Amino acid sequence: MTGWRRSFASLPSAAALRARAACTAAVAAGASLVAGCGVLPGDPGGSREPVTVMTFAPQDTPATNMPGMPSMAKAYARWAASRGGLDGRELRVLTCNSDNTPQGSAACARRAVDEKVVAVVGSYSQHGSFMAPLEAAGIPFIGGYGISEEEFTSYLSYPVNGGQPALLAGNGQQLAGSCDGVALVRPDTLAGDDLFQLLNSGLKKGRSDATTTDILAADDATDYTEQAVDARSRASEHPAASSAPSERPGCVTAALGDRTETFFDSFRRLPEDGEEVRVSSVMGSVGQPLIDRTGGRKGPFEGAYVTGWYPDAGDSRWDPMREVIGEHAFGDNTVDPADAGVQTTWIAYTVLEKAVRALGGEAVTPARLAHVLDQGLQVSTDGLTPELRWGYEDMLGAPNYPRIVNGSVTFQVVRDGRLVAERKEFVDVSDTLAAAS
The missing domain is CATH 3.40.50.2300 (Response regulator)
Structure with a gap:
């Protein structure tokens, strides 16, 4: 069985999805919060309501497995709770096993839509089938592992590395x-x-x-x-x-x-x-x-x-992540601080937290998150990457990889x-x- 899914009867209506996609496109184009887009259909309305996100990755497959990524996401959520949440908001993390298949990746994305997440964060899939459901619902994809083409072409993808x-x-x-x-x-x-x-x-x-x-x-x-x-x-x-x-x-x-x-x-x-x-x-x-x-x-x-992509695992710049793993992963041995998937998830949640803080008292919605990132929010990762920005002028713009904003690697x-x-x-x-x- 692939991950977890609900029946299609619980998905948002076609009208809600069209409205959500239209509002996301409007704010991405710089139209700010146009009439009717203050709270998109299906988005939470209160300014301090919980922030619900998803992290998906393949587990227990005969090929590539990345169990440390969802485990890191859950440890980050526990750490956030110990500090009063993300700018005072509870962080709720849903996880999903994408099975390393196109069908599994798409099923996780549909579950994200069904659960009305505000973003998919720090996830892995070599199959780009997950992007279409997210685009239809206007949900940003923040800090994917960097292995699928869609991560570097979709207008709702915000990569943290060059993949x-x-x-x-x-x-x-x-x-x-x-x-x-x-x-x-x-x-x-x-x-x-x-x-x-x-x-x-x-x-x-x-x-x-x-x-x-x-x-x-x-x-x-x-x-x-x-x-x-x-x-x-x-x-x-x-x-x-x-x-x-x-x-x-x-x-x-x-x-x-x-x-x-x-x-x-x-x-x-x-x-x-x-x-x-x-x-x-x-x-x-x-x-x-x-x-x-x-x-x-x-x-x-x-x-x-x-x-x-990042400094070697022994570099002191990873010390904050190591402390979080030591205190909040509860001995989960899938959360290896030397694993590139775990590292990517840490950086992706760093981006999410800073984007949420940039919203101030506004409700956290998919459209608002995409808007604040599109408008050039500058994110420092304390030296784990160059400073990250996703404004139009910050992107590589190469035909095959237009969304790359971080073309740096380490030897x-x-x-x-x-x-x-x-x-x-x-x-x-x-x-x-x-x-x-």
Whole structure:
């Protein structure tokens, strides 16, 4: 069964949905609170009524799972309650299992509409089917994980990172100075189709003669020996333009979500062939929990390059989040502060809280939240990201990713079994994303 759902009889009427969508479009266009839009049909009316939101993510699936995201959302709600709520309002968090399917994602979105949430916050889906029900109801999507196309195209999406596109573009730039041939192993899915072009664009920006190979793989396989052999062979091929022996190794980078561990397990079992090959990946496919689980400094990821969105997990800027997890997650071991999904949810709820505070005494409605974000609310995340704004002038505007407002990534490396910063500062890959588009 997918998440939880009610019968369609309890959904808002078609007239209410049309009115809600029209009012949202009006405020997004700068028309302020036009007549009839002060409180949209189905929105709460009191200025201090509870703020109800949803966080959804896949759990207990054979592919990618993100249980820490809804768990982080619930811990945030308990922390908010301990401080008197969001600007004096109770924060109610609904959670939903999206099952990592289009149907599951859409079912969670329909439940969000049915429950009259004011926003969907800090959620994960690689399937953009969730956006249509939210758009019809005028509900903003704040701080998605960054893996579906709709997160960077929908006028009601407010991303906090550059998503998979920024990670792959950044990974190419990170590898450019260290690798000759690069083999990318990525899912044979619609979401994976753009990854090769993005990585190649970043690689070429740093080193024009580097070679790149695209290797497709199922995102739910139990063995990747065939792809591992192919990747090792292709990464060891040196650029044809180079006449002198190369001093750089080949690199294999994989972006297979939860199955990245399975791929590198197959990779490390290959017999040695005398060629040095470095491994690499992106946050969300490789993180500190996986490195710990596979042997730390004695495991296959020692020395690996990893591109992330945020500072490394040991950075002191994460201390407030760690304190909240320690005090309000009640020992829930799915809430790992080193997990990129948990981190994204923390940042997304930071945005929500500051947007609610910006409304002052006004009732919190989907239209008002979207309006305050559209009008250029500036959100500081205390250094976890560059300052975030979603005004028209702040967006990347690239054809494939018009809603990206944060094109920055971080370069990390595994040393002594710990993910640490390779560079301290953020690296802006906005130009690479625009070129890849």
